Amino acid sequence: MKHTSDDKMVGNSLALLLLLCSVWTFTRADHDVSCVFMTRCILPCRLQPGPETIIHWIHVSGGNAAVHSFYKDKDQFSRQNLRFKDRTSLFNNQIAKGNASLQLTSLQILDQGRYKCYTSTKPGVSKESFINVTVDAPVHKVNVVKEENVVTCSSEGIYPEPELTWSNLTQQHKPTVQQDYQLLYNISSSVTLTDTDDNLDYYSCSVTTHGGSSCKTTLFKTTYMNVSESENTVTCRAVNIKPLSHLTWTFNFSEIITKRHDDQYTVTQPWHQWVKDVSESGSLTLRDLSADQTGTYTCEVSGAQETFIYSTFLRIQTENSPISTGNIIAIAIVIPILVAICVTGVVLFVRHRRTRQNTDDVTIRETKGMELRPMMNGQNGS
Ligand SMILES: *[C@@H]1O[C@H](CO)[C@@H](O)[C@H](O)[C@H]1NC(C)=O
Ligand SMILES: *[C@@H]1O[C@H](CO)[C@@H](O)[C@H](O)[C@H]1NC(C)=O
Ligand SMILES: *[C@@H]1O[C@H](CO)[C@@H](O)[C@H](O)[C@H]1NC(C)=O
Ligand SMILES: *[C@@H]1O[C@H](CO)[C@@H](O)[C@H](O)[C@H]1NC(C)=O
Ligand SMILES: *[C@@H]1O[C@H](CO)[C@@H](O)[C@H](O)[C@H]1NC(C)=O
Ligand SMILES: CC(=O)N[C@H]1CO[C@H](CO)[C@@H](O)[C@@H]1O
Numbered sequence: 342m343k344h345t346s347d348d349k350m351v352g353n354s355l356a357l358l359l360l361l362c363s364v365w366t367f368t369r370a371d372h373d374v375s376c377v378f379m380t381r382c383i384l385p386c387r388l389q390p391g392p393e394t395i396i397h398w399i400h401v402s403g404g405n406a407a408v409h410s411f412y413k414d415k416d417q418f419s420r421q422n423l424r425f426k427d428r429t430s431l432f433n434n435q436i437a438k439g440n441a442s443l444q445l446t447s448l449q450i451l452d453q454g455r456y457k458c459y460t461s462t463k464p465g466v467s468k469e470s471f472i473n474v475t476v477d478a479p480v481h482k483v484n485v486v487k488e489e490n491v492v493t494c495s496s497e498g499i500y501p502e503p504e505l506t507w508s509n510l511t512q513q514h515k516p517t518v519q520q521d522y523q524l525l526y527n528i529s530s531s532v533t534l535t536d537t538d539d540n541l542d543y544y545s546c547s548v549t550t551h552g553g554s555s556c557k558t559t560l561f562k563t564t565y566m567n568v569s570e571s572e573n574t575v576t577c578r579a580v581n582i583k584p585l586s587h588l589t590w591t592f593n594f595s596e597i598i599t600k601r602h603d604d605q606y607t608v609t610q611p612w613h614q615w616v617k618d619v620s621e622s623g624s625l626t627l628r629d630l631s632a633d634q635t636g637t638y639t640c641e642v643s644g645a646q647e648t649f650i651y652s653t654f655l656r657i658q659t660e661n662s663p664i665s666t667g668n669i670i671a672i673a674i675v676i677p678i679l680v681a682i683c684v685t686g687v688v689l690f691v692r693h694r695r696t697r698q699n700t701d702d703v704t705i706r707e708t709k710g711m712e713l714r715p716m717m718n719g720q721n722g723s
Contacts, residue, residue, distance in 0.1 A: 386472070494558070
């Protein structure tokens, strides 16, 4: 009995030792690599150069899926898992120098986890090393829109699970989070504003992940302007974001007017006739405006992590517009006066002729037509 118990103890200690060893090699060997969704990622691995090189890359946490193999001096794809098809490569010209690193492209969230790099360069000599890969899909854009008294903040295609916060609202709502088949998260929060919140100068919303990515968007209250000149400047307030990565002006929330590219502004075709200038600070100067250009002019400015949205509603009532009230009044007064003058002129003329010659009506009618025409022309030209 004692014998067996001793044996058992030895066995247990051995198991413990092995366990410790494996834990130790496990922790020592795992190399962390963090990559970005849809980009490429290099999983490092080195081998001792030798005559018979064999390399096997295995996705351990993906059910030991075969990722990429190399032997007999070439890449071998016969056992490759379909998930990795056309997405893997080794640096073949550097294998002889000891480089067994794997390049993985179009990175998916499912590619996360532990990878094993198995290398052997001559029979009986092999080595294994482990890489722990994490894949992030950072927050790249936060949208904030206000319709009536509902303000909505949303962001898409994020990993790991994001969090959303409104920085300026008295009430907070638990956001809606959805995850798609690629494991990416969408997040959104719609808040029905209370009377106190409905009149805030701005609505600011941030979306962040534990991976450390974060973006914030601030939507400012729309300002209203009634203008009567055909040339006006709409300002993009407080453009002090440095470096400025984007600046876009849109009309009525959909039509792009101008976009900034490499410190230059490109104006879209239909707006060439109305855009006079975009200043260094982003202000938009418009010319030849008529009532048809009445609408919302929105400036969206963003830096690496922050976006500001300013909207100005421009109501245009120009003097030179053909249907302006001034013209209507002028026409309404001038036409009856001219008509009155004509009629009086004709009546006087006819009377004059009748008394003098008493001739037939035909001549009178002809004369009447001739006299009226130049008068009508004069009226049109005024
Ligand atoms: C292998 O080569 C690639 C391409 O030159 C390089 O990026 C990588 O760092 C190298 N890896 C190792 C472990 O030397
Ligand atoms: C891999 O890294 C992630 C994040 O750093 C960590 O949570 C996970 O436990 C690691 N996995 C292994 C097997 O080391
Ligand atoms: C996430 O948002 C995108 C863009 O609005 C949409 O195409 C996609 O269907 C959404 N995914 C989920 C799971 O709701
Ligand atoms: C602009 O004009 C409209 C009607 O023409 C009026 O309702 C509005 O109060 C005016 N706004 C400003 C800021 O003057
Ligand atoms: C732009 O929006 C305003 C207000 O909604 C509307 O009155 C105007 O007709 C729109 N302009 C165009 C060209 O769609
Ligand atoms: C918490 C916070 O930022 N509150 C601000 C919200 O916006 C108003 C102006 O509209 C500020 O006065 C508050 O300080």
